[in-house]
Amino acid sequence: MVKTFxxxxxxxxxxxxxxxxxxxxxxxxxxxxxxxKIITKYEGVNKNNFADFLETFNGK
Structure with missing residues (x-):
């Protein structure tokens, strides 16, 4: 029974x-x-690049 489980x-x-x-x-x-992809950039999951964060945050 244990092996089946x-x-x-x-x-x-x-x-x-x-x-x-x-x-x-x-x-x-x-x-x-x-x-x-925009959400992952906003959360900083993709890269640790502050410029990309600002571009995403500003809606570019």
Whole structure:
């Protein structure tokens, strides 16, 4: 019974990982939502460049 439970948990982990990778590719690589890139620039996730932050903050 324990081995069955462990196999189910491992399958769930693998499926979650595949969904995570697929979602990352969908949103970031294919540029489905261009607003998402602006938000990441505003939050400072992309680079630590203060000029880009000001450009994004000013709406350029």
């Amino acid at each position: 462990e196999r189910i948990i491992v399958k769930i982990i693998v499926i979650q990982f595949l969904f995570l990778i697929g979602t990352q590719l969908f949103f970031h690589q294919l540029s489905i939502f261009p607003e998402l």
